Amino acid sequence: MADYDVVIIGGGIAGASLAAEIAHHCRVLIVEAEDRPGYHATGRSAAFWAESYGGPKVQPLTTASGPWLASPPPGFGEKSFLSRRGSLTLARADEAHLLEAFVADFAHSGVRMDSLDRAALEAQVPGLAADIVAGVFEPDCQDIDVGGLHQAYLAFARRAGAGVALRAPLVSARATSQGWSLVIGENTVTTRRLVNAAGAWADAVAHIAGVQPLGVQPYRRTVVQLRTSPAPPVDLPLTLGVKGDYYFKPEAGRLWLSPHDETPESAGDTAPEEIDMALAIARFGEVVDWQIEAVEHRWAGQRSFAPDRLPLIGFAHDQPGFFWFAGQGGFGIQTAPAAAKLGAAILLGLTPGAMLRAVDGQLYDPARFA
Known part of the structure; x- marks a missing residue:
């Protein structure tokens, strides 16, 4: 048995949202190199939800995320994460x-x-x-409570059983017949699937894992x-x-x-x-x-x-146990609910829900760079 079913590298909005979506289904560990999750990109966002931001191929993820952000489901608090701006x-x-x-x-x-x-x-x-x-x-443009959203995702993931390891940089990642053997900080863990939600360090994580970097x-x-x-x-x-x-x-x-x-x-x-x-x-x-x-x-x-400025959501073409969840640019927060649901569906083979009806996940498949 592996220690975990999924280890997610990166505790920003990408890693936290994906963990919250999958933690009820499997054993999850979020690995964060810093003292606190979201220290880099997530914690420095200009905090708005604008459907046109990121271009027409990102817009379906943003639009799909809007109702969730305005009226979050049970377990994410009773307040909207959005407020009117224009x-x-x-x-x-x-x-x-x-x-x-x-x-x-x-x-x-x-x-x-x-x-x-x-x-x-x-x-x-x-x-x-x-x-x-x-x-x-x-x-319809709105301000986003970025800190509240990020903390809500982390809290939900923890309540669902996800672990969070802080001050734990990824040192090595070796593919095995059962998945991965990882050295994280001073500890060794095993996992069936490795998720790369490392933001600016996404290509570095791929390199450590022996996976082809994609030019993030x-x-x-x-x-x-x-x-x-x-x-x-x-x-x-x-x-x-x-x-x-x-x-x-x-x-x-x-x-x-x-x-x-x-x-x-x-x-x-x-x-x-x-x-x-x-x-x-x-x-x-x-x-x-x-x-x-x-x-x-x-x-x-x-x-x-990524080179085409679209997110990377899917398995690596050269390593089926390595999952890309990166390249989210400046739109990662406003697209987080839909992107996380899409990532969870692909990662675990779940049926996409109604939120993703107008989202073409093939646009974000990392195989486009194969």
Whole structure:
């Protein structure tokens, strides 16, 4: 007998959500190298649910996750993990074609999008720069309680019998006739299946296991918290540039601002760079005429993508006991409920539920890189 049926490497939102889905069915261990789960990408999220974010091939996972996040099932608490925000994608006159293409990408998706003229934009964003002439409003965009969601998944998994090992890096992984023999920290365990939910370290975990890496690349994303004059309106929507060169949103009377940077780097405990913070502030000054009174806080996290920027959910083509659950980029939290249910169905051979009716799991099969 193996010690476990499934060992999941990584305790962020990916590993925690998958563990919660499968722990009632089998013996599960979540392995986390840090002192606490979710220290890296999950704990540094900008915290929103936007159906268009991630593109049209990610959108089905996001849309499918919405009802679960709004009204979680028994065992996940009685409060919604979402709160109303709305999102607004802005364009200057020379960017009109990009805005048209953005809307066309989601024309048959069911995502609600309303085109706004200049007057309507001014009502949404006070002090808007004169050269921004068009925008698209998504009324269904929501803020996400990321910390609450992550902790709810971990608590549910634990109650279902899952173990959590902290400060336990994966040292080695050897395939056997029964599954895997793993050295985790100073301990050896065996498992029938090994799940790679290691985020930025996904390719490193594959290498340790002797599985072909798939080119999962971490990218640094920077966020700064500003005190501004005027203070951001409470109902200010998540505001994005159609070129993907900035976004900002209100948070507890302050403004969270990102230059939407994607700087490739090695997996690690990343930190913001001065040039990225300066770039964010410069771009913000080109969108509104607000005064920045202070930069109160700054942080960076790593978003990890497969080469085609779609998630990896499925067994490795070269090792049937190795399961990829990675490459979730900046959309891993907003897609967590549906992605976890899809992962559980493939991993354990379960029948996909109604949530996945509009999700084509083949899009995310790692075999596409075979």
